[in-house]
Amino acid sequence: MLTNELKEKLIEIVGNENYEDSKTTRLVYSYDATPNFQSMPDAVISPRNTKEVSEIVKLCNQYKIPIVPRGSGSNLCGGTCPIEGGLVLLFRHMNKILELDEENLTVTVQPGVVTLDMIKEVEAKGLFYPPDPSSMKISTIGGNINENSGGLRGLKYGVTRDYVIALEIVLANGDIIRTGGKLAKDVAGYDLTRLYVGSEGTLGVITEATLKLIPMPETKKTMLALYQDIEAAARSVSKIIANKIIPTTMEFLDQPTLKVVEDFAQIGLPTDVQAVLLIEQDGSPEVVEKDIQKMADICKQEDAFSVQVAKSAGEAEALTTARRAALSALARLKPTTILEDATVPRSEIAKMVNGINQIAEKYKLDICTFGHAGDGNLHPTCLTDTRNQxxxxxxxxxxAEIFALAIDLGGTITGEHGVGVMKAPYLEWKLGKEGIAAMTAIKTALDPNNIMNPGKVFAKESRKRVVVAK
Amino acid sequence: MLTNELKEKLIEIVGNENYEDSKTTRLVYSYDATPNFQSMPDAVISPRNTKEVSEIVKLCNQYKIPIVPRGSGSNLCGGTCPIEGGLVLLFRHMNKILELDEENLTVTVQPGVVTLDMIKEVEAKGLFYPPDPSSMKISTIGGNINENSGGLRGLKYGVTRDYVIALEIVLANGDIIRTGGKLAKDVAGYDLTRLYVGSEGTLGVITEATLKLIPMPETKKTMLALYQDIEAAARSVSKIIANKIIPTTMEFLDQPTLKVVEDFAQIGLPTDVQAVLLIEQDGSPEVVEKDIQKMADICKQEDAFSVQVAKSAGEAEALTTARRAALSALARLKPTTILEDATVPRSEIAKMVNGINQIAEKYKLDICTFGHAGDGNLHPTCLTDTRNQxxxxxxxxxxAEIFALAIDLGGTITGEHGVGVMKAPYLEWKLGKEGIAAMTAIKTALDPNNIMNPGKVFAKESRKRVVVAK
Structure with missing residues (x-):
């Protein structure tokens, strides 16, 4: 609970209109896109600039009040659920594109900018910001940076981390620092920029970011390969990469997902096949043509019974949009949709998909699997109902078994969604006690009072590792 | 000084033949490639595996003895000079390529592998590891990772950090941890992998690394543009990027450097011009052809008085090799060569080069400038003699003025060489007191006894910022 004294000081900083603690507002910010996690904040605060953020953080550090920085709350790990109360910090005033620098190929933004809005501005100049989380229509750049968001183009272009080159950060003690610069190379001290990317708001508040841009690829093509056999699809993925082709995206959808997506999007996707690969390549027309042809041949060699190249940009767009809608489509089926992102080396995708299916059968659950096959980042999605205890x-x-399997296959418990509160109990399985200890030391060093998004990443108790009978 | 008791314990770990403390050996490891820094270690130790590294580190942590991990000592920041004595840790037994995984496009290596040896193995499989520090014939991958080495291809392909996806690390307490994996996406906790890349041996010992590979570009072409005006060369660089072409390399050499390089390499470089751009593009033949043609046109538009495309792979190789030899060539002229790597946003190159020339004149010094124009990473090189106090x-x-200028232009004090002991007094200029405090907190959290390469990155005293008269 905030004291009246503290409340008054906070209002003095941001003004009456930017401090809200009505029950309604607090309820709105008590949860995010993650099912099953809810907790009331004490108040919601909307600073107008970095200086105000710094003053708020200083006060919270003094009074030991939790701060939860929040973009649009579209994360899927409970990362912005205020599980220990305190302040939810919004960026609705700090949502400007500050500069688009065409000479240095950078864009500088405030954290509250919506990802797709920024992408559109950038593309209007013939430039390209590749990270494309499926939530990009509503997600903010600040959220993307804190979660190190991925997306469909990660295989060829990497993730958010690979495009953040400078940050302004308010540290937990209220100090304001600037890391990096408009620089392709910078080794002046530890890489704080990348340490903060993906730190889930637990080390400070990001108040400004400079992102690297690249030239927009000249053209792109999209194709669809249909399989009656999941292993054949997985073999195609491996063989394409082994043939030295790195497509922009290589998405996998299993039959249950296909059915649901087609029902939702109505674009004529086949629903009688076991698996689909949705493959996109971009670049110069010659390279795209050559790569698409080579990939089509490989898919056929690996027993795709049909390979179709989208005939128009419109048809291609419809396919990609349908894929991006997978979560929304699945969410219509049952009251609760739990989507995970266990990730494995791409050579292990077939084993992983088969393993997921076996686990679903063992526990008598509906689990659909789709995801980014090219980078081994799968999204097993369980359709359930939280009221059914x-x-x-x-x-x-x-x-738990799916996470254990991913780790056994050389993978990780989360490829792009973050640890948050949801996966914190499993983190030790990936990192070991020693790894957790190293991360805890960093957290304690940079946020000794544990005010920055407390309860995230680090769990009070780690779950016991499941021993899977082989 | 090591006690006899500790010495015996260390010998017990690595065997007699891997512990050396003769004066000769200690002298050999008392300095690295950086002029003007020398300090005797107490002993030199060569562990045979990670377990031995862990045991050595545990002992050193207990006895508070400094450890300096060292590859080939080719760094240019005094990063491996044992300025507080202690143990120099060599990786001459830990120098194997452990696995080349063609399905996941990764190579897993021990730190002692020589960079070029690994590159050759990788290229034999049609794969490509882009980071190419000029020292790659002798540098080790462990050294590259600790310094986050760059190179000529940074503009298009990034630096070492962008290719390290998993590490095995011995922490300062002797714990062994593994970070990352053969994964394109992994957000399980803080990004320790990137925190350790470029941490200059100050946070732990890297004992194994998995590196990302990409398919080898099909072909490449090299061209040379000659200018009578430095600004025209700089304008060409900016205009090429603004035209959405990202070449593999875009190297700049000024007249003094050209003269020296030609004298050394004898390949017919012009020595009567003010500046040269050496530009390389790789990729599919169609794209390379188109880009080279467009870049040649741009250079001519921007007053290059001659643009020549290398007629053969041999001629291209000779040009690149000559450029790589710049430091060696310059080093022949005077007893001491001090090479820096102040880095600016690429839009500021002309200002930076002109500024360097004015500073050289002001202080009556011979400073040649060459470097990676495309990424603003310049190497002003001073030919001098340490005996002339x-x-x-x-x-x-x-x-000091050059560093101050770089920072004023939005740049950094070091783009790819590291801070080490040489640039530590200037680090605060870039990061501010608050930034240094954050980094110190991380250092103290992970190495409370300050045994890991002490005296590097963090200076006992920061230099006063030079006020440059405008």
Whole structure:
């Protein structure tokens, strides 16, 4: 609970209109896109500039009040659920594109800018910002940076981390620092820029970011390969890469996902096949043509029974949009949709998909799997109902087994969604006690009072590792 | 000084033949490629595996003995000079390529592998590891990772950091951790992988690394543009990028450097011009042809008085090799060569080069400038003699002004060479007191006894910022 004294000081900083603690507002910010996590903040605050952020953080540090920086709350790890109360910090005033520098190929933004709005501005200049989380229509750049968001183009172009080259950060003590610059090369001290990318708001508040841009690829083409056999699809993925082709995207959808997506998007996707690969290549027309042809040949060699290249940009766009809608489509089926992002080396995709199916069967659950096959980042998605306590326990057991399997295959518990509160109990499985200890040391060093998004990344208790009977 | 008790314990770990403390050996490891820094270690130790590294580190942590991990000592920041004594840790036994995984496009290596040896193995499989520090014939991958080495291809392909995806690290307490994986996406906790890349051995010992590879570009072409005007060369660089072409390399050499390089390499470089751009593009034949043609046109528009495309791979190789030899060529002229790597946004190159020339004149020094124009990473190189105390003082003043200028232009004090001991006094200029405090907190959290390469990155005293008269 905030004291009246503190409340008054906060209002003095941001003004009455930017401090809200009505029950309604607090309720709105008590949860994010992650099912099953809810907790009331004490207040919601909207600073207008970095100086105000710094003053708020200083006060919170003094009074030991939690701060949860929040973009649009579209994350899927409970990363912005204020589980220990305190202040939810919004960036609705700090949502400007500050500069688009065409000479240095950078864009400088405030954290509250919506990802797609920025992408559109950038593309209007013939430039390209590749990270494209499926939530990009509503997500903010600040959220993307804090979660190190990925997307469909990660295979060829990398993730958010690969495009953040400078940050302004308010540290937990209120100090304002600037890291990096409009520089392709900078080794002046530790790489704080990348340490803060993906730190989920637990080390400070990001108040400004400079992002690297690249020239817009001249053209792109999209194709669809259909399979009656999941392994054949997985073999195609491996063989394409082994043939030294790195496509922009290589998405996998299993039959249950296909059915649901087609029902939602109505664009004529086949629903009687076991698996689909949606492949896109971009670049110069010659290279795209050559690569698409070579990939089509490989898919056929690996038993795709049909390979179709989209005939128009419109048709290609429809396919990609349908894929991006997978989560929304699945979410219509049952009250609760739990989407995970266990990730494996791409050579292990077939084993992973088969393993997920076996686990779903064992626990009698509906799990659809889709995701970014090219980078091994799969999204097993469970359709369930949080009100069914018994089923929810099976869901939890099943996902624990899925995480364990991913780690056994050389993978990780989260490829692009973050740890948040949801996966914190499993983090030790990936990092070991020693790895967690190193991260805890960093957290304690930079936020000794644990005010920055407390309860995230680090769990009070780690779950016991599941021993899967082989 | 090591006690006899500790010495015996260390010998017990690595065996007699891997522990050396003769004066000769200690002298050999008392300096690295950086002029003007020398300090005797107490001993030199060569562990055979990670377990031995861990045991050594544990002992050193207990006895508070400094450890300096060292590859080939080719760094230019005094990064491996054992300025506080202690153990120099060599990787001559840990120098294997452990796995080349063609399905996941990764190579896993021990730190002692020589960069070029690994590159050759990788290229034999049609794969490509882009980071190419000029020292790659002798540098080790471990050294590259600790310094976050760059090179000529940074503009298009990034630096070492962009290719390190997993590490095995021995922490300062002797714990062994593994970060990352063969994964394009991994957000399980803080990005320790990138925190350790470029941390200059101050946070732990890297004992294994997995590096990302990409398909080898099909072909490449090289061209040379000659200018009678430095600004025209700089304008060409900006205009090429503004035209949405990202070449593999775009190297700049000024007249003094050209003369020296030609004298050394004898390949017919012109020595009567003010500046040269050496430009390389790689990719599919169609794209390379188109880009080279467009870049040649741009250079001519911007007053290059001659543009020549290398007629053969041999001729292209000779040009690149000559450029790589710049430091060696310059080093022949005077007893001491001090090479810096102040870096600016690429839009500021002309201002930076002109500024360097004015500073050289002001302090009556011979400074040649060459470097990676495309990424604003310049190497002003001073030819001097450490025995001339009066001149050395002017050299120091001049470089202080160069660093100050770089920062004023939005740049950094080091683009790819590291901070080490040489640039530590200037780090605060870039990061501010608050930034240094954040980095110190991380250092103290991960190495509380300050045994890991002490005296590097963090200076006992920061230099006062030079106020340049405008």
């Amino acid at each position: 018994e089923e929810m326990e099976r869901v939890e057991e099943a996902f | 009066e001149e050395m003082e002017r050299v120091e003043e001049a470089f």
